[in-house]
Amino acid sequence: MARLNPRAARAAWGAASALVVAYMLLPLLWLVSLSFKSPDTVTDERPWPTHPTLENYRAIFSSSLFTRALLNSVLVALATSVIAVSVATLAAYALARLDFRGKSLVLPLTLAVAVFPTVSIVGPLFDVWRRVGLYDTVPGLVIPYLSFGIPVAMWTLMAFFRTIPWEMEQVAEVDGATRWQAFRRVVLPLARPGVLTAASVVFFFAWSDLILAISLTSSDRSRTVPVALAFFPGEQRFSRSVGSIAAAAVVVTVPVVVAVLVFRRRLVAGLTAGVGAG
Amino acid sequence: MLAVTAAPLGYAGWLSLQRYDLRFPDRRAFVGLGNYATVLTSPTFWGDAAATATITVVAVAAEMLLGAAVAVVLQRALVGRWAVSTAVLLPAGTITVVAAYAWQYMFTPELSFLTDRAWLGERWSSFAVVIATEVWQATPLVALLLLAAFAQVPEELLETARVDGATAWQRLTRVLLPAVRPVVLVVLLYRILDSIRVFDPVFVQTRGANGTETLSLLAYDQLVDRLNLGLGSTVSVLLAALVAGVALGFLVAFRSDLRQLSAGPARDADDFAADSAELDDRTLDPTADPEAELWRA
Numbered sequence: 001m002a003r004l005n006p007r008a009a010r011a012a013w014g015a016a017s018a019l020v021v022a023y024m025l026l027p028l029l030w031l032v033s034l035s036f037k038s039p040d041t042v043t044d045e046r047p048w049p050t051h052p053t054l055e056n057y058r059a060i061f062s063s064s065l066f067t068r069a070l071l072n073s074v075l076v077a078l079a080t081s082v083i084a085v086s087v088a089t090l091a092a093y094a095l096a097r098l099d100f101r102g103k104s105l106v107l108p109l110t111l112a113v114a115v116f117p118t119v120s121i122v123g124p125l126f127d128v129w130r131r132v133g134l135y136d137t138v139p140g141l142v143i144p145y146l147s148f149g150i151p152v153a154m155w156t157l158m159a160f161f162r163t164i165p166w167e168m169e170q171v172a173e174v175d176g177a178t179r180w181q182a183f184r185r186v187v188l189p190l191a192r193p194g195v196l197t198a199a200s201v202v203f204f205f206a207w208s209d210l211i212l213a214i215s216l217t218s219s220d221r222s223r224t225v226p227v228a229l230a231f232f233p234g235e236q237r238f239s240r241s242v243g244s245i246a247a248a249a250v251v252v253t254v255p256v257v258v259a260v261l262v263f264r265r266r267l268v269a270g271l272t273a274g275v276g277a278g
Numbered sequence: 279m280l281a282v283t284a285a286p287l288g289y290a291g292w293l294s295l296q297r298y299d300l301r302f303p304d305r306r307a308f309v310g311l312g313n314y315a316t317v318l319t320s321p322t323f324w325g326d327a328a329a330t331a332t333i334t335v336v337a338v339a340a341e342m343l344l345g346a347a348v349a350v351v352l353q354r355a356l357v358g359r360w361a362v363s364t365a366v367l368l369p370a371g372t373i374t375v376v377a378a379y380a381w382q383y384m385f386t387p388e389l390s391f392l393t394d395r396a397w398l399g400e401r402w403s404s405f406a407v408v409i410a411t412e413v414w415q416a417t418p419l420v421a422l423l424l425l426a427a428f429a430q431v432p433e434e435l436l437e438t439a440r441v442d443g444a445t446a447w448q449r450l451t452r453v454l455l456p457a458v459r460p461v462v463l464v465v466l467l468y469r470i471l472d473s474i475r476v477f478d479p480v481f482v483q484t485r486g487a488n489g490t491e492t493l494s495l496l497a498y499d500q501l502v503d504r505l506n507l508g509l510g511s512t513v514s515v516l517l518a519a520l521v522a523g524v525a526l527g528f529l530v531a532f533r534s535d536l537r538q539l540s541a542g543p544a545r546d547a548d549d550f551a552a553d554s555a556e557l558d559d560r561t562l563d564p565t566a567d568p569e570a571e572l573w574r575a
Contacts, residue, residue, distance in 0.1 A: 010357065017355040017362045020348055024365040027380035027414060028372065030390075034383060043388045115468060117475035117521050119497045120514040123507050124289035208373045210478045211494065215502045226375040230482055242389060249376040256371035264364055271370075271419060272426035 028253065035246035042242050056247035059240075066248055068220045069228035073207060073252075075138055076224055080145040081153075081203040085195055087146075088153035093183065095154070096161040097169075110151035118148070122215045129216060136218045144216070145206045152205060153198040156270050160194025197270030200259060207252075225252050287518060293511035300505035313512040322496065323513070330492040332405060333480075334473040337412040341469055342462075344413060345420025350450065352425050370418040378482035381411040404488040411479040416472070420465055427461035428454060460535045467528045471521055493517045 034042060035056050036049040044050070060066040095106060125144055126135070134140035164187060172182040188195075210226040217223045225248070232245050260267065297309045317323050348366065355362055369377065383389050385397035385407045397403040431454060439453045455462060477494040484490045486499070497517060501510030529536065 013351065013355045014357045016351045017358050020351050020362055021358070021365040023414075024369055024418070027377065027384060028368060030384055031376070031380050034389065045387075045389065045391050047391050112525070115471040115521065115525070117494065117514070117517045119475065119477065119494045119501075120290055120518040121286040122498065123293055123501045123511040123514055124286040126501060127293065127507055128289070204371060208375075210375055210481065211498065214481075215498065226373055226478075229373075229375045229379070242383065245379055246383070249373075249379055253372055253376055257368065260364060260367040260371055264367060267367060268363065268422055272422050 031246045031249050031253075034242060035250045037243060039240045039243055056243035057251070060244050060248050060251070063244075064220065065228055065232075066225075066244075069223050069225045070252070072138060072222055073224040073226075076141050076145065076213075077203045077206040079138070079142045080149050080206040081199045083142070084146050084149035084153045084202045085157075085199045088150050088157055088198060089188075089191065089195060091150070092154050092157035092161050093187065095158060096164075097166070110154050113148060113151040114155065116148075118209075118211050119215075121147075122212065125212075126215055135216060136222050138222050140216050141206075141213060141222060141224070144212050145209065149202040149205055153202050156198040156201055157191065157194050159270075160191055160197075164190050193266055194270070196263070197266055200263065200267065201270065204256070287515075290511045290514050290518075293507050294515045296508050298506070298508040298511075300507060309508070313508050314516075317509060317512045317516065322491075323493075323516075325489065326491045326493050326496045329405075329490055330474060330476065330494075333409055333412065333476055333490075333492065334470060336405075337409045337416070337473055337476075338466065338469045340409070340413045341416045341420050342466060344417045345465075346424055346450070346455070348417060348421035349424035349428060352421060353428055366418045366421060368418075369414050370422075372415065374415065374478035375482055377411055377415050378479040381407055381414065381479070382483045398483055398488070401488045401490075404484050404490050407483055408476075408479045408490055411483070412473065412476060416469060420469065423461060423465050424458065427458035431457045463528075463532050463535050467525065470528075471525060474521055474524065475517070493520075 033047060033049055036052040036054075037044070038051065038053045038055050041050060094100075095103065121144060125140075129135040129140050134143070168186050168190075169182045172186045173179065177185065207224075208226065209224075210230060213224045213227045214230060217227060229245060229248055232241055232248075294313055295308060295310060297305060297307045297312070299305065352359070352362055352366065372380075382398065384392055385395075385403075387394050387396055395403070397407050435457065436449055436453055439449050444452065475494050476492050477498065480486060480490050480492050480495055481498075486492075486495045491499075493513060494517065497510050497513040499510075500506045500513060504510070
């Protein structure tokens with residue numbers, strides 16, 4: 001390969017970057033385009049909507065099928081991330097600061113849970129939840145999500161906790177703070193970027209899950225957005241369902257886009273926390 | 279935590295030893311390994327295992343190659359780096375069901391300006407769409423993890439290779455990738471295990487038609503659609519055993535590389551703290567915590 005002159009190299013990397021951006025954005029832009037097409041023009045096979053319309057957005061927000069699912073999704077994801085991060089913060093702190101038997105096993109085990117095939121716990125949960133009244137309820141989803149969310153949050157937080165200057169905590173304790181005060185006033189503020197990253201990762205896990213939600217719910221009462229979306233096409237004509245699905249897809253993706261724009265660096269740091277930190 | 283994963287898995291093991299069909303609860307009985315004999319001699323199970331293996335092998339190979347390419351672009355791109363790293367986060371942050379619809383609609387001839395062919399109507403093109411969806415969603419994380427690993431490789435190492443006349447491709451395959459081998463292996467393992475449980479794109483795009491049914495879909499179908507908790511749990515347990523087996527085999531085969539990872543040079547803690555502080559200046563709120571401010575100074 002001949003060496004390129006700097007200007008040509010710059011242009012080549014620029015072109016490569018444009019290609020990557022196009023690849024990442026095209027499927028999403030395609031959904032945005034479809035969401036603004038009316039049922040009559042959705043099958044016109046054109047890249048852009050010729051007569052952009054908000055019809056699809058109006059349709060989904062006037063149907064309780066979608067609004068209820070949206071509410072359920074927000075409830076489930078918020079409850080999961082708040083509980084998971086609270087538990088994981090204390091657990092990760094304990095792991096970072098305290099010595100106890102079996103400590104070296106905790107992290108590998110948490111990772112094992114993270115790659116565990118979700119469907120393997122569907123049968124037992126399905127069987128037990130029906131009997132104890134948790135089937136088709138919001139807590140019935142939050143509980144299994146926690147079993148995946150807590151390990152993931154711990155993994156993210158551990159990487160942050162490892163970088164905290166613990167001497168500060170000792171200084172606080174020497175100055176008369178109790179261990180709890182030192183944790184709350186010194187450690188927690190320092191860990192906040194990690195806590196927020198962990199919370200967003202767990203929120204997204206619960207927000208995105210299909211398999212548990214589809215198996216453990218059966219009505220609007222607790223169905224989340226991914227389930228409503230997956231079952232949508234069966235309920236209407238094709239040309240109408242495409243627009244509605246596209247609009248709903250855009251609505252649930254917009255918060256992610258905003259979060260990515262605002263927290264980009266923090267998310268990258270959080271997602272790659274395991275690499276290089278040992 | 280273990281109570282909500284290990285206990286259900288144990289219970290799944292117990293259910294897998296029973297004839298237990300919720301439509302005929304009276305006929306519930308302990309059948310020992312009978313369900314395993316039924317499942318392991320069923321062509322459906324092996325067909326689904328082959329579909330799962332196909333998706334895993336092709337998708338993971340593509341994710342690793344594309345991920346490495348994107349990581350290199352992220353590292354080298356001087357213009358529009360912000361745009362690239364922002365765009366890269368979007369597929370990773372897209373709900374899998376949404377991603378599945380996006381790719382389905384791009385490959386539906388009535389909707390798409392890209393194709394006139396019914397991709398989801400035939401077997402191998404259906405696989406192509408499912409795999410394309412998986413690859414699109416997983417490539418960003420692979421790229422970001424590899425990028426973080428690339429950043430640890432000393433620039434002098436690459437410069438020496440360049441002076442010695444190595445081409446860009448040789449520098450990538452002979453210097454950069456070997457230097458980050460432990461990270462590559464961990465990412466590879468994570469991607470393989472994650473792909474083996476693939477469910478969402480298949481469920482949305484084909485519902486398992488055209489031979490694309492995966493093991494997760496088979497288990498779901500038995501458990502939730504057919505209400506056969508015995509057979510469904512058997513498939514679940516076999517799937518969990520497969521994942522555990524692959525993970526264990528991987529850890530044994532590459533144990534020296536992976537040990538290197540945990541013993542490797544830790545990222546400088548000060549760098550990380552500085553990064554975190556930069557990410558959020560309010561992290562160290564001087565009014566709330568004078569000591570923190572002192573520490574920083």
